[in-house]
Amino acid sequence: MATQFQNRLVGTLILVSLGVIFLPDVFDGEKAHYEESYQAIPLREEVDESLLTEPVMAPEEVESFMPPEEPVVVTIDAPAAPNVASAPKENYTDSAWIIRLGTFRNIENAHNLVATLRSKGYAAQLMPRDIKEGELARVEVGPDVSKEKLESMTADLESLTGLKGQLLRFNPLNP
Template sequence: MASKFQSRLVGTIILVAIGVIFLPDLFDGKKQHYQEQFASIPLQPEIGEEDEFVTIPEPEFAEVDLPPEPVTVVVDEQQGTASVSASGTVNVEPSPVTEPKTGNKDSGWVVQLGVFRNFDNANQLVAKLRGAGYQAHVFPKEPQQGDLARVVVGPDISKTKLSTQLKDLEKLTGLKGRLLRFNPLNP
């Protein structure tokens, strides 16, 4: 017979083996198995009797008649109207060159109300003027470091219309405005 020590040792090993095998399952609880459910893509679609195949017609190409000789194009340096003669040459008639009008750069008037170092103050004044119904702007539109903000009302073609608005603008803003010519190329 086996000694008491050997039987205790075998019993201890069996208890430890049972603990290692079954205790983790006992403490983990119910296991959830995630299985992705997907349908396999068939290699060839199933064709029923009611399915019909439609044939796509071949594209039709139009034939173009080309002239037997190469076409020469004659172009002057100035743009103008063009015409094609029967022999296949293109004649271009130049358009007359028009000079720009000399008075365009001084064609309007503005009332300058002030020059501000702080753009926030200038924008607040413009918002106040626009709320009162005046066409007000801050120049320059995209300020750089060190630029000053000019607040103007206008531009308008009529100098008299703007000069009559000077008193109303002074009552509204408390600033005495100056009537200046408007240059659209450099506002």
């Protein structure tokens, strides 16, 4: 037979387990159920049919800032190396120019100089554009197709910044 202690222990365990199971439901009260509001994504957008019947306009003619391609003439002598000569440039002015004011390791100083120049009306930028900390940053003014205009700006820039800038050709493919 079971002892009195064992009977009390089993009874206590049963009461405690019933309390653990049912008392939270009694004290929580009425449960509130929340439904998430959502909208279904349409499978396909509605298309304006009138756009499909309109004619397509031809693109506008725009002058390119890139120089026209020049034909290359290659002559080869038997004992000599190949001789490459380009055709003469007709009605072609020199490409654009820039003024390189300096190269900076401290990016903050370069940004401050660009901000100062822009506030004075100069077209200044930082090159390369995606500069990271520790890399060298170049501060440049331009580009402009008028070399004389940029040459006249160098004295003003030197008095403003204290930096003697270099007048260089602008290369849009490798700035």
